[in-house]
Amino acid sequence: MDTPAALIDTLKMQRNIQRMQQRANALGVHLRPHVKTHKCAEVVAAQVAAGARGITVSTLKEAEYFFDLGIADILYAVAMAPHKLPQALALRRRGCGLTLITDSLAGAQAIMDFGQEQGETFAVMIEIDCDGHRSGVKPQDPLLLDIARLLGASLTGVLTHAGESYGLDTPEALQAIAELERARCVEAAEQIRAAGMPCAQVSVGSTPTALSALNLEGVTELRAGVYAFFDLVMHNIGVCRIDELALSVLTTVIGHQPEKGWIITDAGWMAMSRDRGTQSQKRDFGYGQVCDERGEPIAGLLLSSANQEHGVVQLQGGTVDVAAQFPLGTRLRILPNHACATGTQFGSYHVLLDNGDRQVWERLRGW
């Protein structure tokens, strides 16, 4: 196998998928995985087999790709840009149960105007801002009901995402933000219902909150993405062990600077991505935790810096005879900071199956 290559350990991936599905089942909600992490047919198939109901996508290209693979229930969870409406219409005309989202009157108006012009009733959810993280309407904002009224029969529900959960790392703080995410989204749904309009769907989630919520009363579905692979950022947040990370990058030792204790690898930022998500967390893993070829972490060995096609591996807090212990041609595996960012650097995954066989799984990229 050439390097660098993205590897999936399917045993770990299957356990991660089971774990999240079991949580959704125990909490009494559907699970709608966010496929932006992996963008891969085989991973979606494993999620659906485990019990997922529909998928979440971050681009309409993902919607097209997975609809062509037979998935009809798709939520496009980025505020709808008016110029993308013809692409959404084409998907609906082909039978895709595509749901859009919006958080503005201008956005809702554009969807309604285009729908009327084309004779199409789009399904639309209103995005709720539960934590000030990014987009969405606050549940108490009168704008919420104005958008709901404008959408009329197109309105299918409300959704939110507690992106601020990524900045936390204690169970108490995670439970609190999971409850905030639930409560604010349910509050928005109740505001709409109190105004005499239906609001069937109440959709919440992020991997940290999904794995921390104690109850999801009033919620109908959970969305999460990165849990299928997990990564070092999730490990620092505290929602997975390091031996649960299912995605790694296989690399080859291509040189050394022995006096400095540097091992040069052929996995630089082109393979790992430029994501330094652990930089601001309780443990900074540089560009990744280095493991041996079988995936066993080597204590203290980090990919400490990265150029385009070069990585520099260094032992933290110790010295090692790098050329002797990691000779030219040695294979290593690197656990990434952020699985979504690392995955997208590759056009396919190399997959280690439970029975020892290997497969290549294609991966979607771009827009």
Place this chain on the structure above:
Amino acid sequence: MDTPAALIDTLKMQRNIQRMQQRANALGVHLRPHVKTHKCAEVVAAQVAAGARGITVSTLKEAEYFFDLGIADILYAVAMAPHKLPQALALRRRGCGLTLITDSLAGAQAIMDFGQEQGETFAVMIEIDCDGHRSGVKPQDPLLLDIARLLGASLTGVLTHAGESYGLDTPEALQAIAELERARCVEAAEQIRAAGMPCAQVSVGSTPTALSALNLEGVTELRAGVYAFFDLVMHNIGVCRIDELALSVLTTVIGHQPEKGWIITDAGWMAMSRDRGTQSQKRDFGYGQVCDERGEPIAGLLLSSANQEHGVVQLQGGTVDVAAQFPLGTRLRILPNHACATGTQFGSYHVLLDNGDRQVWERLRGW
């Protein structure tokens, strides 16, 4: 045009290419552009038309791609991993004038052993460490001559890259490191020649040093990559004006948080990359400088944060009625921190030609 999209302004690109070629001509050296920045046939064609002699690549996949497009003189400027030798051999057997590099006895031995086994004389340069940045042998290290003797008739020259130049931002410091890069590489060549071996090629370069060197005595060729597009990191280093940046990302406004002055765009880190190269420089541009649709920078408006498919644009040091001034659907262009990292997020470039026409240029990705 859908968004996000990578745009090339060809007028700026052509000027950048001319500028570097004229410098190489004035300094009396050949220019061997590094194509890892753009990985695009049309950009290489413009570089060759301007006078480039051969190309530099960062992967053997680039070598295969550009050889198939008719470029035979290719330097693979990453230390050769032994397992990639069959791929290099296949290229040479097809007539490609591929040159490899090494900086270790183990690496040189692997090349020589495989060459002998296959009846192939590879062309190999020794990588020199001029600034402690990454890989390479120091000119004074006895290892240099040991590697040279081992390579024998395969040795074609020495090369170096002053990667530390990326951390500088004054003309004096850049001139000094350009001179260091030249002097150390020439010193290595002279050591080899003094030991009775030929060392025809002396190859140096990086965009900052190439644009700062006062003379290149003893050097035969210059390598540089990012100059074709330039970027905000290069602007901070001081080697280009902001109006010389030829690559930008076209994005659409998809929402607002008016109280916070946030404009939400559909260009997040999936479009821009996670590269935060200006974070440690004299001016931090966040994830990029925001321009109007024609590419004119809007003073103080930065892409201040990025999620996967969401960007948050904010005005630095001021307030603005975001929904009124940048309504839903507004098109903006974002100048990237690092053109090599942003370019690779896309499978193709949209190109604005001098005559107003548009083209789509394909871009290579992966390994």
